[in-house]
Amino acid sequence: MTVNIDELVKEHGFSVVTSEEKPFHLDEIRFNLFAYLEDYSKMGFSFVKVARDLVELRRKLESYRLFGQCFLGAFVIGEEEQIFLLCNQEGGEVFQESRIYVNSSLQAFVSSYSLFLSAVFLLKAKFYEIEQDEVEEIAANLMDQVLALEAPLEQELPFWEHMVYLIEDDGIVLRDDLFHILNKEQ
Template sequence: MLSFTKDDIKALHQAGITAELHPPQPHLMSLDEVLQNKFALLNDYPQMGFYFIRFPDELIPMQQQGQHFQCFGKCCYGYFALNAKRNVYLLSTNNDYTDAPAVWVNHSLEEFIKSYSLLMAGVFQLKGSDTSTQEKLFAVLDKVAQQVTEALRELNPELLEEGSLWSQFIYMIEDGWFNIAYHEIFYIREGRRNL
């Protein structure tokens, strides 16, 4: 579930993003609203810092360089937000991926959900593969990266343009940088790693 720590608030401030961080007033939803809730399709993936809201009333108003957004999630590179035209942007809070303050990600929330689901399908395929040797690991990394690439290309070729967020995630899969298990830092933070 999307939440904001002191580190998140500091990262937002440093990136020049203002956010209205206040507890939402829960809105009672009709059965039709429950069935139409697109945010319920997004699952967190903590190993890479993916966290999402669950309900539409949890959207977080954000501003960056005079532009207004509605934040619905975050990942290791920043925050996912809808602009006024309902396009999905990444509001960047670090320069590991890009120096741009905002990067177009998808045309719509629906396209984002499909893209994210295709990425996660590849990640779960990695989790279930035999990676017992380096040769097997590299073979499966290449295979999954190619499958995700083809699936995203079929969805929308624009998603794979140079510098796109989705091509960055594919690159991370291909090079073995996309965490499929909890990183050692999780063990340290939880006091479970013998130093």
């Protein structure tokens, strides 16, 4: 994961908390949910691979553990284990907030994100012949499945609603564009 911590600290007023190295436990490997998160660089999604790579952020009474990012901001775990997105400039323009609720737990996030990636790959599988009604069905199915992962919702899911909107509106990046291909050649 390559989050610009300095930018995050500057934009949101957080400080990075350094913690002492903890002993490694076998359970960290057996129950490592981060290992299920696949990066999707075409849309800036990247994640830590193990819990020891989490970055602790603090601001006044708030405390978060940074575990990933996307084109809209940084994913963090809150004090009650819920997942939030700390919005970057683009995310702030989309959501009109500096922080939005994403999921109730890391487990729900891993499942939601995996469902999102499966929707992306369904779009890729049919890119040359997909009809708009199929696209809308993929988007609706994604939202239904994400909602089913959460207990009766006390909060809305604006992040996932936006991902569904991007699917419906042809806003999901399915391939590297010429700019990315040329940069890889250099």
